[in-house]
Amino acid sequence: MFRPLPLFIGLRYSKAKHKNKFVSFISMASIFGIILGVAVLIVGLSAMNGFEKALRDQLLTVVPHAELEVVKGEFKDESAILSKIRAHKGVLGASPYIVMNALLQKDINMKALQMRAITPESETQVTAIEQYIKQGGWELLSANENSLILGEPVAKQLGIEVGQSVSLLLPQIGSTKLKAPRKFTFILTGTFRMGGQVDTTLGFIHINTAKKMLNLNHATGIAFKVEDVLQAQVLSREVAYSIPVYMYIKSWITSQGYLYQDIQMVKSLMYVILLLVVAVACFNIVSTLVMAVNEKRSDIAILKTMGMGKWSLRAIFIVQGAFNGLMGSLLGALLGMYLASNLSQFFSAVENILGRKFISGDIYFIDYLPSQINYDQVIIITLIAFVMSIVATIYPAWTASNIEPAKELGYSH
Structure with a gap:
């Protein structure tokens, strides 16, 4: 099947083993960081959505x-x-x-x-x-x-x-x-x-x-x-x-509005804080690609001497970084939805193991941890994480496109 050359090379670089094991480690760490950040953000927002639903469906039925x-x-x-x-x-x-x-x-x-x-x-x-x-x-x-x-x-x-x-x-x-x-x-x-x-x-x-x-x-x-x-x-x-x-x-x-306002405030703070966590994970892609560029300098020089343009070279490393971001975002979304859909059961199991209740029905209007997945939020979080991972590729991709073949291959004018 026909694939554009930058896409083919970028995906091959993504799957290939690096000579430097540290580069491979940073690459995997960036993917796991995105997975964890996206999953935790989805779980946290689902819990807040659950509290909001419980407030409407339970407390507001008696007040x-x-x-x-x-x-x-x-x-x-x-x-x-x-x-x-x-x-x-x-x-x-x-x-x-x-x-x-x-x-x-x-x-x-x-x-x-x-x-x-x-x-x-x-x-x-x-x-x-x-x-x-x-x-x-x-x-x-x-x-x-x-x-x-x-x-x-x-x-x-x-x-x-x-x-x-x-x-x-x-x-x-x-x-x-x-x-x-x-x-x-x-x-x-x-x-x-x-x-x-x-x-x-x-x-x-x-x-x-x-x-x-x-x-x-x-x-x-x-x-x-x-x-x-x-x-x-x-x-x-x-x-x-x-x-x-x-x-x-x-x-x-x-x-009772303070409960609703608290939920909204926590939800907003969670959005900001955990998106920053996702951003940090995404910018690990910068480290991965900078080291990948240094590792592939001679390959890049050869591609330039064969006539590959700057935008095509940039596209190679954008594809490589986007692949990591896409993998992390999708796996994080799947993990987050699985954990959020079973959050109440997991929470109850932890309470049974520890032998204590974390949420008291005598203080709060519920005695369990509610959860409700908002699929619009899941899509937005996944897209934001993916866009962040693409933004993180811009600097390394620009660096790669500015490599001079004559210096790398030892030619002289």
Whole structure:
């Protein structure tokens, strides 16, 4: 099959054994460096993609995308406002709620947490926390009896089980005199476990129960779910401005956005740092080709005397370096995708061998190392590594094309 002469010679130089073993070692080191750099970059970015997906699919299923809370009082025209919010473009569902800061007491055990009074019938439009309820369900939250649902860690800390009673202490706010907190008795009707801080900071009761406790006729807040979670902040403002009530505007970005921002920051830093590692590996090709040029000076001189032009000579060494870069980039991409696709299993195996958990579900919202391969990123990383390897060949190729045959072959003018 016909191949251009520079391509034929360049590929032959790439596969041929060098007289100097050190040149061969540097050549292999440059390939392995590119393989390692590309693979680690793909694995690292896949882990960050996995965390980002887990944040969307898990944490944001239990945390409302956006919330509106009245600054003072309650929503007087609650039904009309709910209808208006649900009809807004980009909103998938809305549900009223009331939030109270309370203290739970069982014998000598006490726990402060936020009690969220919800409407069980419409809460499923906003969050999917019901799927994390281990015992009971929203249907057990009754307006007629004081029932509540707690996170498993809170129930364990208080020493109570489903069906047992617990005291809820509510401070009396608004009085200038110091008053004892009001005390209510609740029955634990269910527990949930999602993972992370939600389990230890949140409890649920029926919204009608909260209205009786606080002497309210309507909800003090409305939570809603949006179609595009990254536009939650913008959409929450649009919705709020369309309602003539003085409100606090909140979204998951203000409460949990630091997690997303941390993931994006780590991903950006990883991109820069590991691309520099790939760049260092690629520029080992410079060393390989400089030594190859010195080793092949007489061959280059002969080719020039036979009429080979400068660009053809340059192409030989560009092909040689590009071959190393292509091998390293493709093998690194394959290795990276294999490791990324099995990252969770490898991580679990390491945890089992060492006998300890590196990611605690009590602190983070997951207890495993997630991974999601983005094939667009894989293609971009592979192309960048390959382009870097070609750029690294320019100086040695130029040096080779400037060799003077008369000096190398001992001719005199």
